[in-house]
Amino acid sequence: MVTIPLGLGVVAAATHRAGHSVTFLDLLGESEPAAAVRRTIAACSPEVIGISIRNIDDQNREAPRFLLDQVRPVVEACRACSSASIVLGGAGYSIFPEATLAHLGADYGVSGDGEVAFPALLARLEAGQDPFGLPGVHVAGRGCAIGPSFDEDLDVLPPWDEALGEVADPASPELWVPVQSRRGCPNDCSYCSTARIQGRSIRARAPELVVEHVARLARKGFRRFYFVDNSFNIPESHALEICRGLRGIDPRVTWRCILYPHLLREELVLAMAEAGCTEVSLGFESGSPEILRRMNKRFSPADIRAASDLLASHHIRRMGFLLLGGPGETRETVEESISFARSLALDSLKVTVGIRIYPGTPLARRAVEDGLVSAHDDLLLPRFYLAPGLDPWIYQRVAGLT
Ligand code: B12
16 A cells, blocks of 8 residues: 555645645655755755654564664755754654654654644744744753643644645555544553554544545545544444445545444444445454453454454455564464454454564553563664564464465
């Protein structure tokens, strides 16, 4: 799937609305990012440069790639050809705000949502005032007074659709246009970074605005959409309203989403199918009741099976995920998960071995207790939890899956 820079797009839209002149540069598919940065700076002479740090690493324990190494030359290119202040933001940034700011040598950062905080930071800089103290704003060497910034009312924030056509080709067979209908996740899975990025309470966009947004993009020729919400089905009433609205817009529109396999009712699955949902990511992560409990999942293997069967009965493809090797994992629980996943007859299954340790999570505390990482490790360089006694057996076991 091509990744579309939705986060940077919505911040650019909000910055434009705040009255600034904005130049948008998508480096995700750029073969020579530093050269593209130099060209763009020469063309627009920016006063401030915002950089979206989406990924820190690829979460691959066996052969980790530290992706900030690709961002450093971008920051250096900005410094070399411009005296503009450099501001970082994005999902990856929000997980490690201080460590990333220091690592990349930027001037400021915004943790959490960017649409209100970034224009507020620009206003302070424009007025020659100190931005320290603004919610979510980090100042190099001084930290952040109030953070992160989570915007309460998503309905007042501009969607990103005008400029989307400049970075995404509707005809691309790999394109699924990202759409966000809510932020925040109340589930507190033991390893997850989402609370740092979006907070724990759900902030939902009005269903009719989400539907209008998709309809506008469909009129521009975009046909496939991906709801990037952590759990499309929480709350269920919101998901149902979106599905009812989507049903009427264009029969050629199809979409996929991420579901939390708990309390999934047929009414919603039917509404999803009727609204054009063709595929769902089911991040159940384990088939072992004990491991699910340790991960703080609110569902059981029976819930996962019920969700999976319901989706299959409505012809929605199911992409399953296993996340193996967390605390308490043994060869037996690995086998239990593999047999369970097989028994679901999923359309595809992604298996990850070793769990990326994110700061502030129960997994991070456990990793310190187990002596896997030091309590002072900021975890920016990728560190993984893998229960003792599994390496290297688990890699051979997973490689042998067909
Ligand atoms: C959907 C998703 C995907 C989809 C993307 C689909 C698509 N069509 O775009 C797919 C499945 C392809 C994907 C792939 C990957 N993903 Co992903 N993905 C996500 C997810 C769930 C949502 C991202 C999103 O769209 N958010 C919506 C936008 C609006 O929010 P946002 O980007 O955070 O932007 C807001 C703020 O961050 C801020 N902001 C953003 N940019 C900027 C810039 C400035 C200057 C400022 C001030 C503010 C700011 O303001 C924005 C609006 O408020 C996040 C988890 C999460 N909860 O964030 C993981 C996440 C971003 N992914 C992650 C990872 C690791 C990956 C992969 C590397 C996995 C892999 N091994 O392949 C790949 C990388 C792909 C790539 N080339 O970048 C990690 C990154 C953490 C890390 N360790 O690096 C995350 C955080 C999940 C996690 N494990 O915690 N992903």
